[in-house]
Amino acid sequence: MQKFDNLIVGAGLAGVWMAFRFMQENKTFVLLDLKDENNSSRVAAGIYNPLLAKRQKVSYNAKNLYPNLYSSYHELEVLLHQKFCHRHQVAYIIENLRELNDWASLSEAEWFSDFVMVKNERIADQVISDFGYIDILDSGWVDIPLFLDSFIANIPSPNLFFNQMFDDNNLIVNNDNFQYNDFTFKNVVFCQGTGIDQNKFTSNIRLKPAKGEILTIESEEHISDMIPQNGVFLLPISNNKYRVGSNFTWNKLDNLPTEEAKLEIIQKLCKWYKAPFEVTNQVAGVRPSSLDRRPILGRLDCHPNAFILNGFGSKGVSHAPYYSKMLSRFIYDNGMIDEEVDVKRFI
Numbered sequence: 183m184q185k186f187d188n189l190i191v192g193a194g195l196a197g198v199w200m201a202f203r204f205m206q207e208n209k210t211f212v213l214l215d216l217k218d219e220n221n222s223s224r225v226a227a228g229i230y231n232p233l234l235a236k237r238q239k240v241s242y243n244a245k246n247l248y249p250n251l252y253s254s255y256h257e258l259e260v261l262l263h264q265k266f267c268h269r270h271q272v273a274y275i276i277e278n279l280r281e282l283n284d285w286a287s288l289s290e291a292e293w294f295s296d297f298v299m300v301k302n303e304r305i306a307d308q309v310i311s312d313f314g315y316i317d318i319l320d321s322g323w324v325d326i327p328l329f330l331d332s333f334i335a336n337i338p339s340p341n342l343f344f345n346q347m348f349d350d351n352n353l354i355v356n357n358d359n360f361q362y363n364d365f366t367f368k369n370v371v372f373c374q375g376t377g378i379d380q381n382k383f384t385s386n387i388r389l390k391p392a393k394g395e396i397l398t399i400e401s402e403e404h405i406s407d408m409i410p411q412n413g414v415f416l417l418p419i420s421n422n423k424y425r426v427g428s429n430f431t432w433n434k435l436d437n438l439p440t441e442e443a444k445l446e447i448i449q450k451l452c453k454w455y456k457a458p459f460e461v462t463n464q465v466a467g468v469r470p471s472s473l474d475r476r477p478i479l480g481r482l483d484c485h486p487n488a489f490i491l492n493g494f495g496s497k498g499v500s501h502a503p504y505y506s507k508m509l510s511r512f513i514y515d516n517g518m519i520d521e522e523v524d525v526k527r528f529i
């Protein structure tokens with residue numbers, strides 16, 4: 183029976199970052215995932231943005247997550263010889279004079295000044311932005327499917343990837359190891375996103391998943407390399423092609439695109455985007471959001487060597503590098519898990 187240090191279940195952002203962290207610790211792993219184009223990581227726009235501009239707040243733990251985010255992905259770009267992380271600034275469109283005044287003073291405050299620059303100019307002719315916009319620093323986007331596929335295609339031996347379903351009934355739990363098919367493992371890490379409830383080892387942990395949809399549009403106009411955003415974002419992905427989204431719904435949590443979401447997204451876009459466009463594609467997925475909107479990581483109660491990394495909600499790109507590192511340090515280097523994100527709060 184072949185021995186590995188870790189079994190990782192799920193190869194979305196959480197599982198792949200976990201695998202990379204184990205490589206950095208010189209620990210071996212087997213990564214399991216039944217690839218599905220509608221998984222949250224493969225549907226997501228991949229935008230990272232430290233600001234909740236509408237709510238005039240900095241996002242959770244922004245000071246730790248964002249300043250090194252690009253370099254974390256870039257390290258993997260170099261390793262994999264592939265470009266998937268793009269520094270395109272998110273530009274929040276200021277709606278009115280009151281908001282402009284608010285931002286003029288907020289941008290001076292210590293907790294915003296690292297991330298925000300108020301610009302008194304239009305984004306582009308086709309983007310209604312008469313009150314200017316906020317240039318959000320440390321923002322951009324990751325082509326997540328390209329990142330995941332590049333990583334999986336280049337997993338160095340002796341580590342393994344299997345495109346197959348994990349069946350919790352086949353995991354044999356011993357005192358000091360786990361057995362799955364023909365392998366034994368010291369640890370198991372569950373990174374299953376919304377699949378959490380189909381696994382008896384994690385099904386006692388509740389998520390509050392949120393469905394979201396994204397359109398692809400084509401427009402003759404080239405606006406800019408920024409990502410304008412207000413209500414929805416307009417993400418340039420290639421010549422005249424953009425992704426637009428997203429919305430949030432908490433019922434009917436399936437991966438099927440709906441006409442309601444399409445109309446909602448178009449309506450929000452048309453509030454500030456003036457050029458004609460055509461919708462060429464629509465996708466839907468479900469975000470693995472937690473009840474308190476914080477990530478979920480740490481040791482499970484079923485076994486001292488069983489762990490979880492989940493609960494990334496709508497922030498997988500920015501959460502995965504930081505929290506996978508926190509978990510690998512916890513497993514291997516006596517590191518601590520922050521109380522606010524520790525799975526203990528749910529079990």
Ligand SMILES: Cc1cc2nc3c(=O)[nH]c(=O)nc-3n(C[C@H](O)[C@H](O)[C@H](O)COP(=O)(O)OP(=O)(O)OC[C@H]3O[C@@H](n4cnc5c(N)ncnc54)[C@H](O)[C@@H]3O)c2cc1C
Pocket residue numbers: 191192193194195196197214215216217218221222223224225226227228229230346347348349373374375376377378380393394395396427428466467468469470491492493494495496497498499500
């Ligand atoms: C419409 C939409 C837009 C989004 N936009 C953004 C964005 O712009 N920026 C951002 O940061 N985040 C965004 N997100 C959120 C982001 O997608 C998630 O935070 C992130 O992808 C979660 O990653 P994960 O690895 O935890 O889960 P997932 O991506 O769901 O991965 C879990 C994996 O586990 C596998 N799995 C589960 N059960 C099993 C099993 N039994 N056997 C084998 N494999 C299994 C699944 O196949 C899946 O691949 C968006 C999400 C949606 C739906």
